Amino acid sequence: MQSSPLHYVTCVPDCDYEVEGRDEGSLVDTMATHMWEEHRLPVDPLDLREMIRPTHRISHRETNASSSAESHVSSRS
Numbered sequence: 001m002q003s004s005p006l007h008y009v010t011c012v013p014d015c016d017y018e019v020e021g022r023d024e025g026s027l028v029d030t031m032a033t034h035m036w037e038e039h040r041l042p043v044d045p046l047d048l049r050e051m052i053r054p055t056h057r058i059s060h061r062e063t064n065a066s067s068s069a070e071s072h073v074s075s076r077s
């Protein structure tokens with residue numbers, strides 16, 4: 001049961017830093033802090049909010065893994 005979906009926001013293209021979570025406010029907060037601490041980039045929280053994406057990649061991978069595990073179990077029984 002997942003009431004709110006996972007989201008993520010990535011840092012600048014040169015940086016691998018990525019924040020993931022369900023609370024957009026804390027994603028923005030964490031990323032803004034990282035950008036300032038690591039890159040000295042002052043970012044507008046509103047801009048960061050626009051950069052937040054749903055984590056389709058990761059949830060898709062999880063779905064695949066669980067469905068293949070289920071089919072494995074059902075084929076054995």
Ligand SMILES: [Zn+2]
Pocket residue numbers: 011012015016017034035038039
């Ligand atoms: Zn960074």
